[in-house]
Amino acid sequence: MSAPKETDTATALQARRVVTGHDDAGRSVILFDDHGKNVTHIPSWKGLYVTELWVTSESPINNQGVSDRSLRPMKHDPDANGTIFRLVEIPPESTTSFDAKGIFTELGSSTKPSAEDSARHPTMHKTHSVDYLVVISGEMYMVMEKGETLLRQGDCVVQRGTNHAWVNKSSVPCLIAAILVDAAPAP
Numbered sequence: 001m002s003a004p005k006e007t008d009t010a011t012a013l014q015a016r017r018v019v020t021g022h023d024d025a026g027r028s029v030i031l032f033d034d035h036g037k038n039v040t041h042i043p044s045w046k047g048l049y050v051t052e053l054w055v056t057s058e059s060p061i062n063n064q065g066v067s068d069r070s071l072r073p074m075k076h077d078p079d080a081n082g083t084i085f086r087l088v089e090i091p092p093e094s095t096t097s098f099d100a101k102g103i104f105t106e107l108g109s110s111t112k113p114s115a116e117d118s119a120r121h122p123t124m125h126k127t128h129s130v131d132y133l134v135v136i137s138g139e140m141y142m143v144m145e146k147g148e149t150l151l152r153q154g155d156c157v158v159q160r161g162t163n164h165a166w167v168n169k170s171s172v173p174c175l176i177a178a179i180l181v182d183a184a185p186a187p
Helices: 100-106
Strands: 002-007 010-014 017-022 028-034 038-041 049-056 083-090 129-137 139-144 149-153 155-159 165-169 173-180
Touching: 010 049, 010 083, 139 173
Parallel strands: none
Antiparallel strands: 002 010, 017 028, 038 049, 049 083, 083 173, 129 155, 129 173, 139 149, 139 165
8 A cells, every 4th residue: 555645635545556467469468557547536535545456347357448447437336247346435423524415415325324224324225235354554444234243454244235324433544455246136
């Protein structure tokens, strides 16, 4: 992980992104070696950043081509038969306020918290995906309809379309790596 870069009025943590591909002769090459160019600050929650590292929209995935598939407008959920690989930086709730409705609109989410969901936490939501997550730095609570658990650096989560919220009760941002895979909606 490298030093933060300036984005909007705050900073977003960065991790190196290396994407491979093929040249015209079919030999393996490194296409991109950077920090991911598609960083979105979510204004409804100052300090919340999403960095798209790679996106696919088909299955099986087409590994041909040389375009940067991460460069697209922010969309919370994967396309049908698609995947998303992203970094999410969640700020401490003690240092910032947020507008839950605005967050999900700015994320381009197809699912939004309901009044019933918001009783547990304002950002409680479901996705139509299975999400594989790894806490890179910091810590946060994964809040469920029944119960919650503290996640720390190195902890891994398989989030299977359940109603959940990410709550950072610490004093520093939490950085997670997330891979979202399209899935049928859960009950």
